[in-house]
Amino acid sequence: MVCNPDAAFPTHHQPRISLTTFDRYLLVRYLQTVAVFFCASAGLFVVVDGFVNLDSFQHSAEKAGGGTTMLFQLMIDHYFYQSLMIIELAGPAIVVISAIAALASFLKNGEFHPVLAAGVPTYRATISLLLGMCVVNGFLIVNQEVILPNVASKLQRRHGQTADDGHKVDPQFDPRWKMFVSGEEVFPAEKRLHKPQFRLPPVISPNQDSISAEDAYYLPPTSNEPQGGWLLKGITTSFEELSLSDTGKKVIVPQPNGTDVFVNCHLTFSQMSRHTSNHSLMGTGTLFQRLQEPYGSVLSRRSLLMHLHSRLTRPLLTIVGLYIVIPLIIRRDKMSNMQQVTNIAVCMLVLGIVYGISMGSGFLGQSGIVRTEQAAWAPLIFGSAFATWLSGLVRT
Numbered sequence: 001m002v003c004n005p006d007a008a009f010p011t012h013h014q015p016r017i018s019l020t021t022f023d024r025y026l027l028v029r030y031l032q033t034v035a036v037f038f039c040a041s042a043g044l045f046v047v048v049d050g051f052v053n054l055d056s057f058q059h060s061a062e063k064a065g066g067g068t069t070m071l072f073q074l075m076i077d078h079y080f081y082q083s084l085m086i087i088e089l090a091g092p093a094i095v096v097i098s099a100i101a102a103l104a105s106f107l108k109n110g111e112f113h114p115v116l117a118a119g120v121p122t123y124r125a126t127i128s129l130l131l132g133m134c135v136v137n138g139f140l141i142v143n144q145e146v147i148l149p150n151v152a153s154k155l156q157r158r159h160g161q162t163a164d165d166g167h168k169v170d171p172q173f174d175p176r177w178k179m180f181v182s183g184e185e186v187f188p189a190e191k192r193l194h195k196p197q198f199r200l201p202p203v204i205s206p207n208q209d210s211i212s213a214e215d216a217y218y219l220p221p222t223s224n225e226p227q228g229g230w231l232l233k234g235i236t237t238s239f240e241e242l243s244l245s246d247t248g249k250k251v252i253v254p255q256p257n258g259t260d261v262f263v264n265c266h267l268t269f270s271q272m273s274r275h276t277s278n279h280s281l282m283g284t285g286t287l288f289q290r291l292q293e294p295y296g297s298v299l300s301r302r303s304l305l306m307h308l309h310s311r312l313t314r315p316l317l318t319i320v321g322l323y324i325v326i327p328l329i330i331r332r333d334k335m336s337n338m339q340q341v342t343n344i345a346v347c348m349l350v351l352g353i354v355y356g357i358s359m360g361s362g363f364l365g366q367s368g369i370v371r372t373e374q375a376a377w378a379p380l381i382f383g384s385a386f387a388t389w390l391s392g393l394v395r396t
Helices: 023-050 054-063 068-108 112-118 127-150 246-251 283-293 297-328 335-366 372-393
Strands: 180-182 186-187 190-194 196-201 211-221 227-235 253-254 260-265
Touching: 023 054, 023 068, 023 127, 054 068, 068 127, 068 297, 068 335, 127 297, 211 260, 246 253, 283 297, 297 335, 297 372, 335 372
Parallel strands: none
Antiparallel strands: 180 196, 186 190, 190 211, 196 211, 211 227, 227 260, 253 260
């Protein structure tokens, strides 16, 4: 008789969590609902905004010498990129609202009752909604971190503008040297300031001279020049005519061609245009770099830090929203169709209150009344505790 030593110790396989047919069905229904809401939101924006600003597109088309074809090309080009911003702004709300629509549809058609009658827990039956939320949140993160920063210059255009058109300058004081920088137009795609004027403070120029040029190009910080600065090309005043102090000779650096100078200042290109300073168009890495800059107002740093924390908590808040929705939609009480409508209304009201708490907390954080970390994470803690308290209402 041959004895198998492994027979006395049977192997127990770990149970695997796999998607059932119902899970895949619910996941597909949820993703379809998300797609419909995204298309509806973008379409509504295009119709309303396009109707209001149709004159701007027509003026640009006539200026370019085109007709109806040029008009549609300008509108398609403009709203294609704007739809990416609509996804960024409306995405978190659509993620949660789609869960409400999917669950309400399943209950209305009686598709949930057989699953619950088979003994499947409610939270297990809705696990595919959690998976779908993770997928959509992943897409929103890619849109935020990769797509929007690369098309930021196109998102900053006004109605009817092309990539070659300039934007209005937002004159600023350099945060370190207090030199005043202005110009006629900025071109985000080239990081170019047209017709710049740099008014030098007494610490740099005892006579407070001004430097004007044809164009100025922003050069980001490098290993050789950690502060970065502006390369002024075609200055109208020669370098020898400037009255510079010892500090000024380190800040204003002439170039070999004799017509260009490099200004070592801490004023970035995004600060010269109010449109380019939109935090929503920056990647998280860029936000961290902004926080590490030693110069800048306390208010701007607080706003930047609040936006960064909100970006980190946003995916988690959508998941918390799902577990607030489930017990409010799938309630243990016996429900009629009218009661289901009431449950949806109550659910939307509760989500609105949670959203209002989140907005109010963000305002308190930006104003400095409470710390930004507490303001950003408090809604998440409150929502998680509230979802746990509601779990007793869910139908099993």
